[in-house]
Amino acid sequence: MQSSDITIIGGGVMGLMTAREFLDAGATVTLLEKNGCGQESSWAGGGILSPLYPWRQAQAITDLVLPSLKRYPEIALDLHEKTGIDPEWTQSGLLITQNPDEKLAREWCENSQIKIQTPDSDFFNQLNTEPLNPIFLPEIAQIRNPRFLQALKKDVLNKGVQLIEHCKITDFTLEHNRIHDIKSNYGKLTTSEIVLTTGAWTREIFQKHLIGLIDEPEIYPAKGQMLLFDAPLNTLKSIILEGDRYLIPRRDGKILVGSTVEHDIFNKKLTIEAHDQLSHFALTLLPVLKNAPMIKHWAGLRPATTDGVPYIGKHPEIQNLSLNVGHFRNGLNMSPASAQLLVDLILNRPPVVNPEPYQFFKHLRKREVV
Helix, strand or coil, rough: CCCEEEECCCCCCCCCCCHHHHHHCCCEEEEEEECCCCCCCCHCCEEECCCCCCCHHHHHHHHHHHHHHHHHHHHHHHHHHHHHHCCCCCCCEEECCCCCCCHEEEEEEEECCCCCCCCCCCHHHHCCCCEEEEEEEECEEEECHHHHHHHHHHHHHHCEEECCCCEEEEEEEECCEEEEEEECEEEEECCCCCEEEEHHHHHHHHHHHHHCCCCCCEEEEEEEEEEECCCCCCCCCEEECCCCEEEECCCCCCCEEECCEEECCCCCCCCHHHHHHHHHHHHHHHHHHHHHHHEEEEEEEEEECCCCCCCCCCHHHHHHEEEEEEHHHCCCCCCHHHHHHHHHHHHHCCCCCCCHCHHHHHHHHHHHHC
């Protein structure tokens, strides 16, 4: 393996977007992935380009989401033109049927310059629901995440990334507070700067290979299960959010149903209980789905932190190690700004957002107070 300016470990959306940002800045990049790129939580999610109820989230999440959402149309168009793969960025809008914190929602939308509307009765023609302060956010978009990941992978390969998939890390050589090399089933790789974009597996890497240096990041796997219905075109026009469940219509008519949040240890086993809960939700809210076959049931592992705020920045003790991890349910909709922030910090560029809320020590202080 040849050494590069930057070695990224983890080939999900965060790793691919971070690689793309470095490559566009003129750096050479090696990307290591333990399986195939984009096969974990980035692939398994729904692709809604907004947090669920963003006004209930930490300000640090909003600060990464808003610049990311502005960049997505251009990123999707650029990827389509350069790779021939359409990520299907679609401004389908988001209908929230029941919103008890309407005042907070309207304040957040006003402050964030996100258009908000009160939906009329036509929005509910096919829905079996009891609306409570419903709102419609017409500018919220979605992306077809499996195709987005395929396009990202092809794009970074075109830009010259050295991609090594099915690469199992066996050890790090740490000398004088720097990682000198990485040992793997592909041999030894001498490193300069290392970035971890390893999602739910980040804590495990620290425990196995970097134990005793400093407390590992507080990141835990949170399983999410989803269903897919093969519905006719235009069965549903906008994303529907009710409670903690949602329906997402794709361009070809297929409708995703999500999702559970299960705090499990690296277990992607599908359960009948989750299947039945999601199916009941979908068929109750949108009864016409009873005529559509359910064609897929899957699970992914999100990298959860206590407050949903990720770790982005340099490690406080290992001089050439940085992290871009812990985005929980918001990896897709924070990835452009998250990648840009990390590259800003490593290349000493003015940061796209204030980096302090995402720093390693910031998380440790929060945990000690608790």
